[in-house]
Amino acid sequence: MTQRGSSALRTFGCLAAGLLALAGCSSGGGGKSGGERTPSATASTAAGTPGTPAPAPSATAAAPLVPDLDESKQPRTAAEARALIGRIVIGQESLGPEVVRATPFESNPARWPVLGEDCVWQTAGLPEDVLATSTRYFQVPAKDGHGLVRINATVTVHRNRQESGWETAHAMEEILRCPDQRLRAGEELKGLIGFSLYQGQGLNGWTEDAFTESGEYVSKEGGGPHPYLWSQGQFGPVTIAVAGKGAEGFTSEALNTLVVQGTARMMLQAKQALGKAAG
Structure with missing residues (x-):
């Protein structure tokens, strides 16, 4: 295995372990409802600050953590999908006291990100299989020796589970086609590599598809390269994702913790909103 592949595999393992550990802690209790691609894990908000590494998974964390989908709860209209997103998407309080809203705070609900043939991201109207989508933008302001850290949280509601499952496949295709991508003028992603695991494979015990x-993230404003991480999960017709863009002086472990917290909280809330009640 190449050094790059080994490093990416370690990143995936750390993320999955953190999500499983959080899921094990939260599987027995409820979480408050609240509020750009596919698969991830489940759990409640992690304790500690962004600099605190995620705890190691316990033996009980391997227990089934994905409930059956209650199809009667699936949204059928765009309005119902937007209401569901409001119950799943996180606010800054789910990421910790150091995280604040960015400006703009929310994406245009009528637009959808598309990776062009030139490996440049742009937006287009929602595809037919998507009922609604929303991205919220957060940041950890530059202070205490580190630069500005950016965090994005996305929830997308498809018309059915099959369409949401295709989102992961498309995500892998995009990496293979464009390992280097331009987000916008002055912002780029470099050397991207990805891993996808169905429920039950490897450490994926928290989502239907992870x-x-x-x-690496490079920007005109913040320099770089800095760590970049995207984590995505699926439950029924819903996909949730959190992206983290690092900065000078902000550790990879701290960025991983923020991504784990956001992914875990949204997946937990998606399961609470759409899963069958136990018993």
């Missing part, structure tokens, strides 16, 4: 993407 996808992790890692690489």
Whole structure:
């Protein structure tokens, strides 16, 4: 295995372990409802600050953590999908006291990110299989020797489970086609590599389909390269994802913790909103 592949695999393992550990802690209790691709894990908000590494998984964390989907709860209209997103997407309080809203705070609900043939991201109207999508933008302001850290949280509601499952496949295709991508003028991702695991494979015990993407983030404003991480999960027709863009002086472990916290909280809330009640 190449050094790059080995590093990416370690990143995936750390992320999955953190998500499983959090899922094990939260599987017995409820979480408050609240509020750009596919697969991930489940859990409640992690304790500690962004600099605190995720705890190691316990033996009980391997227990089934994905409930059956209650199809009667699936949204059928765009309005119902937007209401569901409001119950799943996180606010800054789910990421810790150091995290604040960015400006703009929310994406245009009528637009959808598309990776062009030139490996440049742009937006287009929502595809037919998507009822609604929303991305919220957060940041950890530059202070205490580190630069500005950016965190994005996305929830997408498809018309059915099959369509949400295709989102992961497309995510892997995008990495293979474009390991280097331009987000916008002055912002780029470099050396992207990804891993996708169905429920039950490897450490994926928290989501129907898990996808992790890692690489380097470079920007005109913040320099770089800095760590970049994307974690995505699926439950029924819903995909949730959190992206983290690092900065000078902000450790990879701290960035991983933020991504784990956001991914875990949204997956937990998706299961609470759409899963069958136990018993």
